[in-house]
Amino acid sequence: MNERPKIRVLLIDNHPLVLDGLKAVLETFDHIEVAGTAGLAQTGLDIARQIQPQVVLMDINMPKLSGIDAIELFRNELPQTRVVMLSMHDSREYISSSVLHGAAGYVLKDVSTDEIVAAIETVADGGTYFSSGVFDALMGERVEEGSDPLTPRERDILGLIVAGRSNREIAEALGITPATAETHRKNLKKKLGIATTAGLIRYALDHGIVSKVG
Amino acid sequence: MNERPKIRVLLIDNHPLVLDGLKAVLETFDHIEVAGTAGLAQTGLDIARQIQPQVVLMDINMPKLSGIDAIELFRNELPQTRVVMLSMHDSREYISSSVLHGAAGYVLKDVSTDEIVAAIETVADGGTYFSSGVFDALMGERVEEGSDPLTPRERDILGLIVAGRSNREIAEALGITPATAETHRKNLKKKLGIATTAGLIRYALDHGIVSKVG
DNA sequence: TCCGGTCTACCCACTTCTGGGTAGGCCCCG
DNA sequence: CGGGGCCTACCCAGAAGTGGGTAGACCGGA
Numbered sequence: 001m002n003e004r005p006k007i008r009v010l011l012i013d014n015h016p017l018v019l020d021g022l023k024a025v026l027e028t029f030d031h032i033e034v035a036g037t038a039g040l041a042q043t044g045l046d047i048a049r050q051i052q053p054q055v056v057l058m059d060i061n062m063p064k065l066s067g068i069d070a071i072e073l074f075r076n077e078l079p080q081t082r083v084v085m086l087s088m089h090d091s092r093e094y095i096s097s098s099v100l101h102g103a104a105g106y107v108l109k110d111v112s113t114d115e116i117v118a119a120i121e122t123v124a125d126g127g128t129y130f131s132s133g134v135f136d137a138l139m140g141e142r143v144e145e146g147s148d149p150l151t152p153r154e155r156d157i158l159g160l161i162v163a164g165r166s167n168r169e170i171a172e173a174l175g176i177t178p179a180t181a182e183t184h185r186k187n188l189k190k191k192l193g194i195a196t197t198a199g200l201i202r203y204a205l206d207h208g209i210v211s212k213v214g
Numbered sequence: 215m216n217e218r219p220k221i222r223v224l225l226i227d228n229h230p231l232v233l234d235g236l237k238a239v240l241e242t243f244d245h246i247e248v249a250g251t252a253g254l255a256q257t258g259l260d261i262a263r264q265i266q267p268q269v270v271l272m273d274i275n276m277p278k279l280s281g282i283d284a285i286e287l288f289r290n291e292l293p294q295t296r297v298v299m300l301s302m303h304d305s306r307e308y309i310s311s312s313v314l315h316g317a318a319g320y321v322l323k324d325v326s327t328d329e330i331v332a333a334i335e336t337v338a339d340g341g342t343y344f345s346s347g348v349f350d351a352l353m354g355e356r357v358e359e360g361s362d363p364l365t366p367r368e369r370d371i372l373g374l375i376v377a378g379r380s381n382r383e384i385a386e387a388l389g390i391t392p393a394t395a396e397t398h399r400k401n402l403k404k405k406l407g408i409a410t411t412a413g414l415i416r417y418a419l420d421h422g423i424v425s426k427v428g
Numbered sequence: 429t430c431c432g433g434t435c436t437a438c439c440c441a442c443t444t445c446t447g448g449g450t451a452g453g454c455c456c457c458g
Numbered sequence: 459c460g461g462g463g464c465c466t467a468c469c470c471a472g473a474a475g476t477g478g479g480t481a482g483a484c485c486g487g488a
Contacts, residue, residue: 021238151434455465
């Protein structure tokens, strides 16, 4: 196990507990080095510039800059670094978004530590790693639709929907008419294939489009 | 630090990652012994009967038996054992529910490891420990209302609301009339002080009343 | 230049939710 | 046996969302 150099890993998660825990667990493995940790995607990016990790383990649901959006930033600035997403949920859109944005792996948080180590090893070797259920979700996704990410405006609307605002309130907040807010809402539903407002909210919360504390 | 015997701790969390991480972190402290871990409240209870831990660190958001409901079971069966709740969120109802059900502490997951250790030490000594923000929430709560937890039926309704069902669909699913479903929905809102359906959904997701994978 | 995507805006009919009520039956606890 | 909580059910009027359109303006890429 120790014939090769350590894999340098950067951990990004907005829960210090998860961060400390992951760090403690991963450091029990000889071939893995936790080179840094960060609580926000943005600070993670800053740290990554300095420490040049081989692998970034990043939570997908974070306030401010979401993990999904951060993937591209990492790939642009640190093309050598491979990003593995950590997520509580196996939702289809979420997974395919990660893949489309360039994640090298996607691991559910409820898997064993061994699997996370396996994911780190695999992507460090240039491969990709996806939790079991994740792969199925991806396949199912690919055949049915092209997984269209939302437009910026649609994210605005979605955020306000989650906040419990009505079309009228959304319109006021964004300086548009209620009719337009309604159109955006309709487009969101059609695009995501979600029929209900409840579904939209769950989508948004699951996908880190809005922070729950908002 | 080592003049006193180790504090025996049982960890309960449905995320193996958190479990392993917490265990690894806590075991770096000489005076704490992680005597067992469990992924479900029910199995945690079974294990606790055998190992008789002094302190139980339990996640509040778990499938099947929620952490909140489990507090009472612990207190009934293992009165010597003190329960500290771990939670992602500082919501008022959640916190006061924990306290009312007999939790000896309430720690937010986004605190430092040191604070968790402090919580364990404090409750092991017979005290109570609450994260900073938690105390404020409790005080604010106490003056305004008695923090009524939901009735079983209301949880049913809330689960279906989160699933995106309309009042009519909820009625069909539960074998009641739409009018009754509507009444429950109204009572939920009134009881929780939440005006919008979106708010109800966020409450449900935050409080583990429904599992997000449902 | 034309096409496609985005953002804006409106029309319509229909359904659903909202927020006030009231109320009866049931069961448990004091 | 009374009170209170829970579950059930209904009334009403107004507000809001739904789902189907159409359409103009802008902008960037082929």
